[in-house]
Amino acid sequence: MTAVDLRAAREALSANAPLVHCLTNTVVQTITANALLAAGAAPAMVDAPQEAGDFAAVASAVLVNVGTVHERTAEAMRLAARSAGAAGTPWVLDPVAVGGLAYRTDLAAELAGLRPTVVRGNASEVMALAGAGAGGRGVDSTAGADDAAGAAADLAARTGGVVAVSGEVDLVTDGRRVVRVHGGHVLLTRTTGAGCALGALVAAYLAVTDDPLTGTVAAHAHVALAAERAAALASGPGTFAAAWLDALDAVDGAALAGAQVRETG
Amino acid sequence: MTAVDLRAAREALSANAPLVHCLTNTVVQTITANALLAAGAAPAMVDAPQEAGDFAAVASAVLVNVGTVHERTAEAMRLAARSAGAAGTPWVLDPVAVGGLAYRTDLAAELAGLRPTVVRGNASEVMALAGAGAGGRGVDSTAGADDAAGAAADLAARTGGVVAVSGEVDLVTDGRRVVRVHGGHVLLTRTTGAGCALGALVAAYLAVTDDPLTGTVAAHAHVALAAERAAALASGPGTFAAAWLDALDAVDGAALAGAQVRETG
Amino acid sequence: MTAVDLRAAREALSANAPLVHCLTNTVVQTITANALLAAGAAPAMVDAPQEAGDFAAVASAVLVNVGTVHERTAEAMRLAARSAGAAGTPWVLDPVAVGGLAYRTDLAAELAGLRPTVVRGNASEVMALAGAGAGGRGVDSTAGADDAAGAAADLAARTGGVVAVSGEVDLVTDGRRVVRVHGGHVLLTRTTGAGCALGALVAAYLAVTDDPLTGTVAAHAHVALAAERAAALASGPGTFAAAWLDALDAVDGAALAGAQVRETG
Numbered sequence: 001m002t003a004v005d006l007r008a009a010r011e012a013l014s015a016n017a018p019l020v021h022c023l024t025n026t027v028v029q030t031i032t033a034n035a036l037l038a039a040g041a042a043p044a045m046v047d048a049p050q051e052a053g054d055f056a057a058v059a060s061a062v063l064v065n066v067g068t069v070h071e072r073t074a075e076a077m078r079l080a081a082r083s084a085g086a087a088g089t090p091w092v093l094d095p096v097a098v099g100g101l102a103y104r105t106d107l108a109a110e111l112a113g114l115r116p117t118v119v120r121g122n123a124s125e126v127m128a129l130a131g132a133g134a135g136g137r138g139v140d141s142t143a144g145a146d147d148a149a150g151a152a153a154d155l156a157a158r159t160g161g162v163v164a165v166s167g168e169v170d171l172v173t174d175g176r177r178v179v180r181v182h183g184g185h186v187l188l189t190r191t192t193g194a195g196c197a198l199g200a201l202v203a204a205y206l207a208v209t210d211d212p213l214t215g216t217v218a219a220h221a222h223v224a225l226a227a228e229r230a231a232a233l234a235s236g237p238g239t240f241a242a243a244w245l246d247a248l249d250a251v252d253g254a255a256l257a258g259a260q261v262r263e264t265g
Numbered sequence: 266m267t268a269v270d271l272r273a274a275r276e277a278l279s280a281n282a283p284l285v286h287c288l289t290n291t292v293v294q295t296i297t298a299n300a301l302l303a304a305g306a307a308p309a310m311v312d313a314p315q316e317a318g319d320f321a322a323v324a325s326a327v328l329v330n331v332g333t334v335h336e337r338t339a340e341a342m343r344l345a346a347r348s349a350g351a352a353g354t355p356w357v358l359d360p361v362a363v364g365g366l367a368y369r370t371d372l373a374a375e376l377a378g379l380r381p382t383v384v385r386g387n388a389s390e391v392m393a394l395a396g397a398g399a400g401g402r403g404v405d406s407t408a409g410a411d412d413a414a415g416a417a418a419d420l421a422a423r424t425g426g427v428v429a430v431s432g433e434v435d436l437v438t439d440g441r442r443v444v445r446v447h448g449g450h451v452l453l454t455r456t457t458g459a460g461c462a463l464g465a466l467v468a469a470y471l472a473v474t475d476d477p478l479t480g481t482v483a484a485h486a487h488v489a490l491a492a493e494r495a496a497a498l499a500s501g502p503g504t505f506a507a508a509w510l511d512a513l514d515a516v517d518g519a520a521l522a523g524a525q526v527r528e529t530g
Numbered sequence: 531m532t533a534v535d536l537r538a539a540r541e542a543l544s545a546n547a548p549l550v551h552c553l554t555n556t557v558v559q560t561i562t563a564n565a566l567l568a569a570g571a572a573p574a575m576v577d578a579p580q581e582a583g584d585f586a587a588v589a590s591a592v593l594v595n596v597g598t599v600h601e602r603t604a605e606a607m608r609l610a611a612r613s614a615g616a617a618g619t620p621w622v623l624d625p626v627a628v629g630g631l632a633y634r635t636d637l638a639a640e641l642a643g644l645r646p647t648v649v650r651g652n653a654s655e656v657m658a659l660a661g662a663g664a665g666g667r668g669v670d671s672t673a674g675a676d677d678a679a680g681a682a683a684d685l686a687a688r689t690g691g692v693v694a695v696s697g698e699v700d701l702v703t704d705g706r707r708v709v710r711v712h713g714g715h716v717l718l719t720r721t722t723g724a725g726c727a728l729g730a731l732v733a734a735y736l737a738v739t740d741d742p743l744t745g746t747v748a749a750h751a752h753v754a755l756a757a758e759r760a761a762a763l764a765s766g767p768g769t770f771a772a773a774w775l776d777a778l779d780a781v782d783g784a785a786l787a788g789a790q791v792r793e794t795g
Contacts, residue, residue, distance in 0.1 A: 303767045508768060
């Protein structure tokens with residue numbers, strides 16, 4: 001992936017304003033919608049079983065995040081994922097807190113079986129999801145992204161898609177290529193929903209790029225650059241959140257072309 | 266409507282702190298509550314079927330917004346709308362994204378049949394709701410408020426209430442009079458929930474004005490003026506949202522009397 | 531309680547980053563999570579019946595807030611409260627708007643019977659909850675914290691725990707000792723969820739202090755000090771919310787030791 005690819009991805013996002021259908025947890029719906037709007041996409045949060053399948057078929061991309069899932073929203077997620085798959089619409093699975101809780105771990109394993117275009121999580125979640133099919137294995141919530149490199153490759157092979165692991169350095173792989181995104185800022189971890197909003201931005205970029213690896217890396221680089229800009233302006237985690245949204249808007253193609261992205265795999 | 270009416274409406278809102286019962290979508294509950302608090306009203310989000318009917322009967326005004334509606338909240342909305350009607354309490358219907366999705370379109374048509382005091386939406390939503398009873402018709406999500414002028418008049422005739430169409434210029438009508446509210450700022454469309462919060466502010470103003478047309482216009486003018494002030498201070502969509510809440514608080518009766526409101530119908 | 535206790539409590543919170551399991555209303559989930567993160571705790575919003583009991587058993591503390599409760603979340607609250615009780619995990623009950631609405635009033639009375647470590651509410655809510663077992667009594671929503679001093683003592687005797695009443699001056703009692711926390715700022719009442727976030731911070735402090743009275747007072751003093759700092763920087767209720775989160779982060783043990791806390795009982 002080159003600087004030209006990242007610039008083109010950012011410009012395509014602004015030019016196309018993709019409609020991103022989000023089935024996500026209630027804690028982060030607001031910042032997710034605002035992050036999409038700031039970046040130039042159009043969010044729609046539709047998570048009733050009566051509507052989720054139909055809407056996924058007409059959206060540009062779909063996000064499924066299991067953060068506060070329960071029976072009704074789980075059913076909506078299944079319908080949306082199947083509908084996206086049938087329509088050839090790219091979709092992202094975010095397995096929030098998968099590993100420790102049986103209900104959502106089973107659901108995430110089921111959804112992963114529907115072959116999401118991208119799985120995005122932290123190291124613990126990716127390791128848990130990769131291991132879930134084999135009976136589960138220990139999860140270390142303090143693991144770095146590189147600790148999950150093997151699990152990410154395994155999971156990518158199983159889904160046929162891309163897997164992204166967030167951490168101090170983010171790791172993105174399609175099972176063959178491995179790209180690391182440097183930068184970002186620790187204040188991202190002090191703002192609820194920054195990681196979940198990243199999942200939605202991945203979906204937005206998938207809608208406007210041909211290569212899912214490129215789109216996924218572009219979203220991670222966009223979030224990291226915006227965090228660096230925001231941290232320079234913020235007085236703490238509260239002012240950081242607003243400044244980060246401002247910066248998601250301000251980071252353009254030329255800026256994204258300068259992101260710290262390294263391909264090594 | 267005169268500058269005196271707008272000033273009186275704003276001062277009545279501050280003096281009476283009306284209790285606004287909101288049944289609204291989970292994406293915008295926070296900014297809706299904060300916008301009401303900033304303007305001087307008292308929000309209460311009560312959307313369980315066990316409570317919604319009783320609460321609507323004691324509230325000063327009710328907002329019904331179908332943005333993330335599902336079976337349980339749909340039932341609560343029916344109960345609240347009927348209870349408000351029976352008690353003579355003003356209520357607002359916001360038909361978010363009605364038109365494309367059958368489930369919410371049917372629900373909104375049913376709720377419109379309960380004669381909301383005000384319907385507030387964008388042009389697409391108002392056209393879809395006006396046409397729903399006649400079998401539906403095409404919806405253009407890029408339509409301006411004036412494109413929906415006929416649909417708004419039809420819908421107002423059917424509900425016996427006021428219909429407000431948000432756009433670059435807002436259009437408010439009771440079927441006889443037509444008022445346009447100018448001003449505002451494009452950043453309102455880059456902040457999730459600004460339109461939904463406007464619906465709640467309409468409800469707040471209905472509680473403190475005798476004439477629903479005046480109350481509806483006052484709410485639109487209040488939001489537009491606050492947006493202009495906020496845009497002058499903001500560095501992007503994140504800082505705009507906070508500045509807009511500050512400005513909702515700061516816009517007083519004298520300021521509202523200077524809003525760009527023109528009656529033409 | 532001494533300045534040394536407050537300083538130690540604040541430093542223990544930062545050092546231990548307790549995992550706070552929140553079952554809370556959808557209006558305030560975001561600011562609650564952000565307030566916990568700002569103060570140094572780790573939030574997790576888990577409110578599905580399939581998960582709430584298991585998660586409460588492994589969390590450091592639990593918050594149960596009935597603000598937008600309905601059947602599914604009520605069941606999750608029962609499971610979480612029982613699980614916390616069985617595990618000896620401290621938990622907080624926030625009886626939002628209890629008194630006027632029968633459904634949540636009955637639920638809160640049932641939950642209070644499970645002996646929460648702390649009940650936190652405003653004067654009206656505490657009076658209603660204290661009176662609920664005796665058939666209910668009048669509630670005055672404009673009551674000050676001291677008006678609820680007797681009800682708080684009664685309720686503390688019944689639960690065997692601490693009861694905190696928020697107001698211009700906060701009152702905290704375990705039925706024997708009475709502590710008042712002065713300071714704070716009126717803008718806390720203009721920001722949705724500040725009181726609810728306080729309940730979550732009480733839970734966080736309970737996880738890191740041996741004495742529930744000390745932990746509860748520390749949380750109230752932390753919120754009050756942060757509000758004073760934020761009000762000095764804010765231009766209105768919107769910028770206040772962000773500045774308050776910044777200040778929750780910035781208030782350290784030395785600052786908390788200077789809080790206006792007076793024991794009188």
